[in-house]
Amino acid sequence: MAKKTKPSDETPAQAEPTNGAQVSDQLREPAEVRYADQLAALAQNDKDERPASWRLSPRSVLRYVVGGVTLKADIGGKAMDVPITRKFFGDDGIVERAIVTLASERALLLVGEPGTGKSWLSEHLSAAICGNSTLTIQGTAGTTEEHIKYSWNIARVIAEGPRPENLIPSPTMLAMRSGALLRFEEITRCVPDVQDALVSILSDKAIAIPELPDANMVWAKTGFNIIATANTRDQGVNELSAALKRRFNYVHIPIVGDQKTEIEIVQQRSAELIQRYNLPTRIAPPIIQLLATVFREIRSGKTTDGVSIKKPSTTLSTAEAIGVALDAALSARFFGSGQVTPADIARNLIGSIVKEDKADLEALKEYAVIVAKKRAAKDKSWQEFHDVVLEMVK
Ligand SMILES: Nc1ncnc2c1ncn2[C@@H]1O[C@H](COP(=O)(O)OP(=O)(O)O)[C@@H](O)[C@H]1O
Ligand SMILES: [Mg+2]
Structure with missing residues (x-):
């Protein structure tokens, strides 16, 4: 009788590390990791003033996005020439306007056809400005106000009541606390009620937590702002409300012209x-x-x-x-x-x-x-x- 083969439930062998070569096994790294050398080189050479909480001056953020220079820098204790590559191709004026908006009181909305590089630009802007492009909300028809504000660890709230440590912050709240940028992808896919939650965040720069007896306001640190994206193909699905429109500067991203x-x-x-x-x-x-x-x-x-x-x-x-x-x-x-x-x-x-x-x-x-x-x-x-x-x- 044939012996039953033992099911192989061992963990698969770990891939051999490649000798010294820096090959990350992550399929994709966020821009701030992938382009860390370029960001460091720009910071070291940055002579301009930086808006509060920004990692780089607006001029250096632009330089990071449009590339075209080689900078001398000290990377990990070694003197190096670091070429700054172009990330976003197109009219540099568009990028400039986006950067100016992010330094202002208003939030930024990148609008355009699908596949024109809106998400790509938003990731690079976040990486250059606050060193973190991962505070992201993906807008869908199922996005709720809780995704935008905060939610609770229900089991612990039942056991201990609502306490600050039982609160699960949203990316928005994390961005507010650290003075970083929130990326809001495909904002027009969210239903109007959810969009309205953003109006209060953008006008008050705070999130109220009525369940907590004390410390029931989270205030945004300087540097907090939002980069949203919207596809023109989705237009008419959910128009932005007038109240929200007023709080965004629109920057249109065209299909590459030439x-x-x-x-x-x-x-x-x-x-x-x-x-x-x-x-x-x-x-x-x-x-x-x-x-x-x-x-x-x-x-x-x-x-x-x-x-x-x-x-x-x-x-x-x-x-x-x-x-x-x-x-x-x-x-x-x-x-x-x-x-x-x-x-x-x-x-x-x-x-x-x-x-x-x-x-x-x-x-x-x-x-x-x-x-x-x-x-x-x-x-x-x-x-x-x-x-x-x-x-x-x-
Ligand atoms: N103008 C552009 N400059 C640089 N990359 C672009 C541009 N347009 C499209 N891409 C590339 O196309 C891919 C998809 O872009 P993405 O940002 O996801 O599009 P969107 O969010 O507008 O639908 C990315 O890999 C990006 O690098
Ligand atoms: Mg996109």
Whole structure:
């Protein structure tokens, strides 16, 4: 009789630490950890005045976000040149206005299409200004006033009554106590009652805790403010109330306007992600160029040579293009030669373009037949792209 195999309930073997190399096993680190060296270098070189509780002056926060300099700094006891990389691509004036708002009495609302980098910008602003981008509330239809203010450890309240140590603070309360920034993602997904809870926080700069006999107010320290984001696609789901609108400065984040910038974003962000996934792959610039061209042309319904084409119903954001680049790199690594080819791009593109609406397949097919085919005569990459798309949509 076959012996029953023992179920293996041992904990899986720990991954061997890589020798000395600093590879974090976290899939993603918050900006303040990932860019700690750049933030330290900026702080060491910062000569400007800082608003109360800020880690950096507004000028250095801007420098952190838009990059473009190399600073001498002492990092962990070693003198180093630290390049400050660009985090957010686009109009620097937008970033400047966002920073000015955060130093003011008003809160900041970043508004735009999905995938335009709103959350990304908000994370970097928080990291640079208060060194903590993790005090975040994700707005949903299920967000309650308790998520925004505080809740109680019920078991302990039953045993001991409401006491300060039985209170569970919200990210808002933690940000208020430490004079930090609260990030409120997708604020317009919250129902109006919940939004109203924010009005009192923004106008009083305090949260009342009526259950506590004493010490029943938490006051915000200087430096406290809110960065919220909202998608224009969600508009009309829950409009911001007039009272809340008045307390926010709106900064509109446009879809990246020019192809050169979009290529830069896709190139840099996909390189960072590829590194994160430890892929021994690089996407060659012409491939990124092809990907960005396809996205731009299909998104706008027009080619660079002025030919009109069908537009799909999905938003083809820059973020989607970055996603396609990463997927293409993964499939090249796992199923290909490691080199990302136009075929890898074509195969991984389809899921971005064709989402709810099957008719969008037609748009992609038309693009291959009309646009890619014409370029294929002069360029092998377009030929390969064309062939794979047609194979997939047939
Ligand atoms: N203008 C931009 N600059 C830098 N990165 C961008 C830009 N637009 C989009 N991205 C990238 O797209 C991805 C998704 O952006 P995200 O902030 O989540 O979009 P949103 O919150 O607007 O929906 C991020 O990885 C981000 O780096
Ligand atoms: Mg977002």
